[in-house]
Amino acid sequence: MSLKLNTRILAAPSLFPNSNPRGPSEIRFSNRWGKAKADLLSLSLLNQRCRRDQIRCCEKAGGGGGDVSKKTGVWWDLNTCPLPAGFDPRWVLPCIESAVEEEIGFHTEVTIYAMGNLEYISIDLLEKISSSGIILTHSPCDCIAKNPKGLMLFMDDWFGDDFSNPHPPGYVMIISGDQKMLDPWRFRSFGHTTFVAFPKGVRLLAPHAELQFIGELFEYVFAKQFVWETLLTDNLAQETLLYTCDYEPRCICYICDDVYEVCDEFITHLKSEEHRKELFLLQEEARRHLLDLLEEEEISLIEAEKKRQEAASPWGLCVKEFTEWK
Numbered sequence: 434m435s436l437k438l439n440t441r442i443l444a445a446p447s448l449f450p451n452s453n454p455r456g457p458s459e460i461r462f463s464n465r466w467g468k469a470k471a472d473l474l475s476l477s478l479l480n481q482r483c484r485r486d487q488i489r490c491c492e493k494a495g496g497g498g499g500d501v502s503k504k505t506g507v508w509w510d511l512n513t514c515p516l517p518a519g520f521d522p523r524w525v526l527p528c529i530e531s532a533v534e535e536e537i538g539f540h541t542e543v544t545i546y547a548m549g550n551l552e553y554i555s556i557d558l559l560e561k562i563s564s565s566g567i568i569l570t571h572s573p574c575d576c577i578a579k580n581p582k583g584l585m586l587f588m589d590d591w592f593g594d595d596f597s598n599p600h601p602p603g604y605v606m607i608i609s610g611d612q613k614m615l616d617p618w619r620f621r622s623f624g625h626t627t628f629v630a631f632p633k634g635v636r637l638l639a640p641h642a643e644l645q646f647i648g649e650l651f652e653y654v655f656a657k658q659f660v661w662e663t664l665l666t667d668n669l670a671q672e673t674l675l676y677t678c679d680y681e682p683r684c685i686c687y688i689c690d691d692v693y694e695v696c697d698e699f700i701t702h703l704k705s706e707e708h709r710k711e712l713f714l715l716q717e718e719a720r721r722h723l724l725d726l727l728e729e730e731e732i733s734l735i736e737a738e739k740k741r742q743e744a745a746s747p748w749g750l751c752v753k754e755f756t757e758w759k
């Protein structure tokens with residue numbers, strides 16, 4: 434069977450500035466490393482450069498070992514890495530299961546969280562995703578893309594939802610077209626083997642001098658880099674088409690910290706006044722937090738200047754060394 438992967442038109446959510454309404458092939462990463470004289474390099478090219486033939490399992494994960502108790506947690510950013518046109522959402526779970534299994538050599542229980550600002554996704558698609566065993570997670574307000582702790586909080590929930598019996602280190606996959614989401618530094622400390630998937634043609638925007646380092650960092654941290662569309666089509670087997678889901682639907686509103694087992698009720702909730710109020714309160718809180726940070730920043734700048742002046746005196750050597758070290 435051949436699937437035609439058309440460029441999907443994605444509504445551009447203002448809260449996700451990296452999303453591009455022209456479609457995933459046009460997505461460009463934000464320039465975290467500066468805007469001047471930045472060069473572009475496709476992550477696909479980086480992937481080719483950093484060919485990897487073998488899976489690398491982290492030491493803490495205890496190797497590949499064939500331990501069927503291990504689990505795979507998948508976080509799929511719907512806003513920057515949409516479902517290719519014509520691809521049935523019901524096929525996503527079995528395709529990812531198959532891709533992970535092929536890499537590690539045995540089957541794991543895969544849980545997928547489809548996250549992002551779901552108000553930009555059609556209700557029809559949300560219902561199909563929910564009925565396919567994928568957990569919908571409404572998480573706007575840049576709580577994932579801009580807040581480095583956002584995704585980590587989700588992962589913490591998944592890893593340690595039961596402290597008396599936390600998940601053993603297993604496998605993680607992050608699917609996104611947003612460079613901030615794919616930042617390899619985030620995934621180094623968890624002790625899980627981490628896979629990454631990004632849309633075809635997604636570009637990394639960074640100063641030329643940084644590109645090799647970033648490529649090496651991807652190579653070091655991620656056990657396998659997938660192109661999203663290829664991951665899906667390569668794992669589309671005959672039995673995938675017949676896949677039926679027996680999971681109970683689950684939908685989470687990250688804003689209100691509510692969980693729904695009926696997708697219709699979840700969608701009704703997203704339109705409710707109660708939800709809007711929570712969203713407003715959260716935005717206010719974020720604004721106040723930002724103002725507090727700015728205030729702290731001003732204080733630290735004054736302190737830094739004081740230390741700099743002390744360092745200029747003959748008695749300020751220790752201070753100078755400390756500030757340089759910092």
Ligand SMILES: [Zn+2]
Nearest residue numbers: 686688689708
């Ligand atoms: Zn809500």
